[in-house]
Amino acid sequence: xxPTGRKVGRPRAQQRPDSGLSARDxxxxxxxxxxxxxxxxxxxxxxxxxxxxxxxxxxxxYVAGKEDLLAELLESTVTPSLAxxxxxxxxxxxxxxxxxxxxxxxxxALLCAGPHNLGALYVLPExxxxxxxxxxxxxxELKDAYGQLLAGTEACADLDxxxxxxxxxxxxxxIEGVILVHRSDPDRSADVFAAATADAALRIAxxxxxx
Amino acid sequence: xxPTGRKVGRPRAQQRPDSGLSARDxxxxxxxxxxxxxxxxxxxxxxxxxxxxxxxxxxxxYVAGKEDLLAELLESTVTPSLAxxxxxxxxxxxxxxxxxxxxxxxxxALLCAGPHNLGALYVLPExxxxxxxxxxxxxxELKDAYGQLLAGTEACADLDxxxxxxxxxxxxxxIEGVILVHRSDPDRSADVFAAATADAALRIAxxxxxx
DNA sequence: ATTATCTATAGATCTATAGATAATGC
DNA sequence: ATTATCTATAGATCTATAGATAATGC
Numbered sequence: 284x285x286p287t288g289r290k291v292g293r294p295r296a297q298q299r300p301d302s303g304l305s306a307r308d309x310x311x312x313x314x315x316x317x318x319x320x321x322x323x324x325x326x327x328x329x330x331x332x333x334x335x336x337x338x339x340x341x342x343x344x345y346v347a348g349k350e351d352l353l354a355e356l357l358e359s360t361v362t363p364s365l366a367x368x369x370x371x372x373x374x375x376x377x378x379x380x381x382x383x384x385x386x387x388x389x390x391x392a393l394l395c396a397g398p399h400n401l402g403a404l405y406v407l408p409e410x411x412x413x414x415x416x417x418x419x420x421x422x423x424e425l426k427d428a429y430g431q432l433l434a435g436t437e438a439c440a441d442l443d444x445x446x447x448x449x450x451x452x453x454x455x456x457x458i459e460g461v462i463l464v465h466r467s468d469p470d471r472s473a474d475v476f477a478a479a480t481a482d483a484a485l486r487i488a489x490x491x492x493x494x
Numbered sequence: 495x496x497p498t499g500r501k502v503g504r505p506r507a508q509q510r511p512d513s514g515l516s517a518r519d520x521x522x523x524x525x526x527x528x529x530x531x532x533x534x535x536x537x538x539x540x541x542x543x544x545x546x547x548x549x550x551x552x553x554x555x556y557v558a559g560k561e562d563l564l565a566e567l568l569e570s571t572v573t574p575s576l577a578x579x580x581x582x583x584x585x586x587x588x589x590x591x592x593x594x595x596x597x598x599x600x601x602x603a604l605l606c607a608g609p610h611n612l613g614a615l616y617v618l619p620e621x622x623x624x625x626x627x628x629x630x631x632x633x634x635e636l637k638d639a640y641g642q643l644l645a646g647t648e649a650c651a652d653l654d655x656x657x658x659x660x661x662x663x664x665x666x667x668x669i670e671g672v673i674l675v676h677r678s679d680p681d682r683s684a685d686v687f688a689a690a691t692a693d694a695a696l697r698i699a700x701x702x703x704x705x
Numbered sequence: 706a707t708t709a710t711c712t713a714t715a716g717a718t719c720t721a722t723a724g725a726t727a728a729t730g731c
Numbered sequence: 732a733t734t735a736t737c738t739a740t741a742g743a744t745c746t747a748t749a750g751a752t753a754a755t756g757c
Contacts, residue, residue: 292735293727305530306735322619323537327719341736345723406617406674449687452675453694457664460671463617464663476660483664487694503709504753517709538745552710554747 299336307345309335311359312399314352319403323353323410350414356418357418360401364390365421368428379435380490386432387458390425394462395473402462426455428449438489454484510547518556520546522570523610525563530614534564534621561625568621568629573614575601576632579639590646591701598669598692599641601636605673606684613673638667649700665695 302309313334318328328349332342346352367389371382394402404410410418430451433439439450461480465471485492513520524545528537539560543553556561568620578600582593605613615621622631641662644650650661672691676682 290732290735291729293725293737295736296738318619320619320622322533322535324533325620328721337735338720340687340721340738344735345699348720350499350755358691380715401514403617406614408531408614408618409536411531448679449682452679452687453672453691455628455666456672456675456691457662457668458671458695459674460669461664461667463670468659468663472661479660480667483698485698486700487668489697501709502707502755504751506710507712539747540745545713548709549711550745551712551747555709559746 297336297354306335308479310342310345311352311356314349315356315397315399315404318353318356318407318412321348323407347460352443353404353407353410354415354418356401356404357415358421359426360394361418361421363393365428366427367393368425370465372428372431378493380437380485380492383429383432383436383454383488383490384481384485384492386428387454387484388477388488390458390477391462391480392473392477395465395476398403400462400466400469402459405459406463413452427453429455436488437492449489454486456482457487498692502536503692506548508544508547509601517546517548518681520601521553521556521562521569526567526608526612526615529564529567529618530611534560534618557585562620564615564621565626565629567612569632571605572629572636574604574630576636576639578604579636583639583642589704590643591648591696591703594640594647594699594701595645595696595703597690598665598695599688601669601688602673602691603684603688606676606687611677611680612674613670614677616670617674637662640666644699647701655703661699664698668695668698 305310313331314326317330317334326349328342329339331349331352332339337343368386371377371386374382406423420475429449433450433454434442434447439447442450457480462478465476467475475486515523521542524542525537528541528545537560539553540550541552542560542563546553579597580590582597585593605611641658644661644665645653646648650658650686653661668691672687676684676687693703
């Protein structure tokens with residue numbers, strides 16, 4: 284069994300050094316880059332496939348179509364955030380303030396850490412289509428986690444339902460917005476940026492860490 | 495001269511009650527609705543024209559193409575915000591804190607007041623293209639106004655350049671983000687929402703109104 | 706005559722499928 | 732034999748233009 288370079292199937296027309304990734308993952312990476320920078324509808328299946336190193340038709344060997352790529356990217360980026368949120372909701376040994384801070388920090392860090400601006404996927408207009416309802420359910424669950432942690436802070440303890448919804452929108456809007464603005468200065472440390480955003484979120488809530 | 499209903503030119507195939515708007519403004523309105531809800535590339539010239547009550551080809555009597563519509567929508571939504579910003583920058587009788595608050599409030603109010611979610615236009619991936627550089631220059635000028643007002647607040651007086659840029663990104667990100675999140679609850683009063691966002695922006699800055 | 710609109714369509718895509726091809730595996 | 736890939740293309744768009752048409756204006 285020789286080291287590498289031996290693969291089943293017809294060779295690709297354009298040979299490239301082996302990235303180590305599966306063909307499917309290369310397609311997902313290409314789609315992430317193109318969808319976030321040019322948009323979903325503006326990105327052709329040809330552009331995705333050729334950036335992944337294969338011809339347009341070959342893409343269909345791995346995915347059912349463009350929609351599949353977007354659906355998978357959406358789910359795979361929101362899932363880690365939601366896992367963090369669930370764990371924080373269950374942790375009743377820590378103050379709501381500290382848990383909210385950590386949720387904000389990790390959310391921003393997760394989305395700003397990767398090579399592409401995955402947060403930009405969330406606001407693509409096409410994502411509002413029924414096809415992506417699964418993503419929206421998960422995203423709503425994440426937003427609910429923000430609301431629950433906010434409701435647990437001392438500063439928000441006495442707010443009525445409408446006021447709490449307003450604060451939740453402000454905090455959630457901050458997170459969504461800074462991820463987009465991040466592309467204006469992508470060289471800044473994602474960790475520093477994430478911590479600063481979490482600080483700002485607590486200030487919006489009227490809360491303080493360790494409270 | 496009879497009241498209405500008398501117009502030069504071949505009648506439209508689909509007759510509709512006169513909206514009072516010019517054909518060009520009807521096209522702009524249709525484009526605003528479709529670009530914000532479905533996206534720019536996903537919106538066809540046929541969809542825009544027919545929503546405006548005319549056939550696809552007739553659109554070219556009023557605009558050079560889809561790009562023109564987007565360019566005009568972008569400029570016309572950022573221009574009023576920038577006019578407010580310039581006026582506030584020149585007003586040295588008011589504290590930087592109060593002026594920053596007002597800039598945030600009016601920016602959110604302007605974008606959330608209209609029937610469509612015009613703020614969503616700003617984050618369309620297609621807007622990053624060179625074709626819309628004019629919009630980006632104006633938008634950068636608006637962001638600079640945020641930065642200058644922030645620098646004038648007591649809370650930010652001693653920050654270095656990098657720290658100030660970070661705060662500016664946080665405040666600007668909040669504004670951009672809440673405008674997007676606003677679509678989750680478009681029935682809420684735009685004025686209340688705008689004021690609450692401005693309050694939140696000052697808390698991020700570490701400043702207080704009347705400071 | 707002027708104008709606003711229409712119908713028709715050329716040319717350029719874009720997606721998804723059909724079927725051929727060139728590797729390895731046994 | 733199996734697999735991954737290729738080339739070729741049908742069918743469905745989509746944009747922008749050409750040229751006809753049906754009103755009013757004079």
